[in-house]
Amino acid sequence: MSTAKTIRWGILATGGIAKTFTKDLLVDPTTRGVKHVKHSVVAAASSSSKSRAEQFLKDVGAPSDAKPYGSYEELVKDSNIDIIYIATPHSHHYQNARLCLEAGKNVLCEKAFTVNAEQARELAKKAKEKDLFLMEAVWTRYFPLSIYVRDLITSGKIGPIARVLADNSMATDPEDAFSDGKHRLVNPDLAGGALLDLGIYSLTWVFQTLYHTQPAESRQPPKVLAALKTYGPTKAADEASTIVLSFPRSDEAGGEAHAVATTSLRVATTPGGKADAPGIRIQGPKGEIQVFPPAFRPTHTRLILKDGTVEDKDWPQPGPGEGSGWYNGFGGGKNAEGEGHGMFWEADEAATALVEGRKEGKYEGLDESILIMEVMDEVRKQGGLTYPEKIETIKYPTQL
Known part of the structure; x- marks a missing residue:
């Protein structure tokens, strides 16, 4: 052994x-x-x-x-x-x-x-x-839940994906919560805004379901149409972005597929912190897969088939367990005793890559990370959002 x-x-x-x-x-x-x-x-x-x-x-x-x-x-x-x-x-x-x-x-x-x-x-x-x-x-991307969703898609259980709807939003009342304008969600010097901080998860769900599941040799970048609402007080961050993506595919693979990725600082995916409505819906001709909020740390999925079959699955995060006296969480929140947050999965992947001699991640290579950044560049371009030169530059070193 x-x-x-x-x-x-x-x-x-x-x-x-x-x-x-x-x-x-x-x-x-x-x-x-x-x-x-x-x-x-x-x-x-x-x-x-x-x-x-x-x-x-x-x-x-x-x-x-x-x-x-x-x-x-x-x-x-x-x-x-x-x-x-x-x-x-x-x-x-x-x-x-x-x-x-x-x-x-x-x-x-x-x-x-x-x-x-x-x-x-x-x-x-x-x-x-x-x-x-x-x-x-x-x-x-490295959660067992995400692997399950991608496996469902590639199995053909709901047919070729036709549409993905993905939202990651939270009602923060930004003028009150971030009144000094220095918080990372609104501060232009920190590349603030909903898009890069929250919208990355909406795009993650679109890409890991509608792009990453296609054969690497045939998948193509999407066309992008975006609407961006600027955050008033700083006028240099987005408070909401809506992105429509059109993914080219062969007729044999189901033809063109669409996605809508949304994010906002002012309205929530599910009001009151409830996770009672799916934040992500992955739809095909034979049914749909629903993923329940929060988009970044989901723990529940629902498969609904055309014949009326419904399959709910819970995906609790492992950890030291009850009685351990160990706690983790984020942003002031605390998970149940002994329950991990879920960040160890990506660490396991990085460690495994080092052991195997790989130079990038298994479930999101560098080309895909770059492509998603290109999509966000296009969203900002269409919305007229730029950040200070010192944080946009590739000049190294630059003092920040």
Whole structure:
């Protein structure tokens, strides 16, 4: 019996998403049936202070010998690190990922991958040049639930997909919740807006169901028609975006397929935090697959067939379990005792890729990440939304 390979992680940034990811990362993988890889956190860095990195490592329960750093430049020089997880705002992803890649480090970078497609292409080019692993951390793609949905589609159970409707929206009352204009959802200096932060999940569901399930050799980029509503107070972020996508396909594969991806800061997918209506509907001539909110962390699906058959499935997140005294969550929310958040699945994939010698993710390669960035570029172009040059540039290094 082969022993599990331990992958040594460095954590770049110490905010909320980094904490959630790292706590999940340190859960015993056998609790989710993973036996070929294990994870260890060997270092973390805060751009503000070493003491903040020290506190972060304590908060997540990292090993006592994990090293805290007060700068990202120190982190990337640590020879004990196999891969770095980047948890900064997407406005900073290009600069941070370039720093890691230039230092010879493999990278798992939070979504949205970059601010624009040109930056994404540059990162992919650099990773190839350095022979390094690079993956966008679209965690939802690696859920067993998502794999099940894609398998249902490729099985032909509902026929060739004709239409996908996908929404990821939340009613935040932005003028009140983000009154100073500095929050990442509305701040142009952080590439703020619904599109890159929330809409990426709507597009994730469209692409993983309607594009990724097609044969790689025949799938084609979609045509894009978009409407974008600018957020009034800052006038440099979107508060809502609606995207209509048309995917070319051969007649044998079902012909042209359509998708509508929507996102908003002002209205919710399901009001009152209820998950009683599907946020994603994947429709074919023989039925449809429904995925219930939130789009980024769904735990329930429903298959409805033309003959009236209905199949509901729950997809609870594994973890240490009840009685463990262990908790995780995000954004002030807390999951049930012992229940993981679901970020370990993407970490398992990155670790597996390193063990196998792969240079990109299995369920979303770099070409697909770049294509989705191209779609978001086109949405912004049609909506007249640009961000400050310092966060749109491919010039490296650029001080942010």
